[in-house]
Amino acid sequence: MAPYEALYSRKCRIPLYWTELSENKIHGVDLIKETEQKVKVIHDSLKAASDCQKSYADLKQKDIEFEVGDKVFLKVSPWKKIIRFGRKGKLSPRFIGPYEIIERVWPVAYRLMLPPELEKNHNVFHVSMLRRYRSDPSHVITPTEVEIQSDLSYSEEPIRILAREIKKLRNKKSL
DSSP: OOHHHHHHSSOOSSOOSOOOHHHHTOOTHHHHHHHHHHHHHHHHHHHHHHHHHHHHHHHHOOOOOOOTTOEEEEEOOOOTTOOBTTBOSTTSOSEEEEEEEEEEEETTEEEEEOOGGGTTSOOEEEGGGEEEOOOOGGGOOOOOOOOOOTTSOOOOOOSOOOOOOOEEETTEEEO
């Protein structure tokens, strides 16, 4: 009988490549040989499907390695009602940090130097929880002193314009 029949005690409605054992009345050694052949065919087809899926998954997989002293961001769990690393909510950041790698514990686990407010958390993380920190000096803005006037107001001036766009609505142009 087919594995489906053995499992569910009824015939499968989808035509499979099985001969009807009940009609042929096969007994003894022939039944065992035919069953072994069918199991081998099933095993081979499952292996072929698994190999095909593995080849697609291997294309997306990449080995991530960090060195001691590198800086990395730490992934924060986005689950609701879980306060891990002191941050919670829909708009909380997905990654926090950067933190420095102190030690490589396993090929896929690293120990981080966490700040004192995160000491209650374990400091060893899997590489899937880490993202490389690439510092860009253009992102750093030096703070300037704000001159507060006597009525507690101040004037704001833009540092730089990042993008400009002209919108055309019918016959009108506007910035």
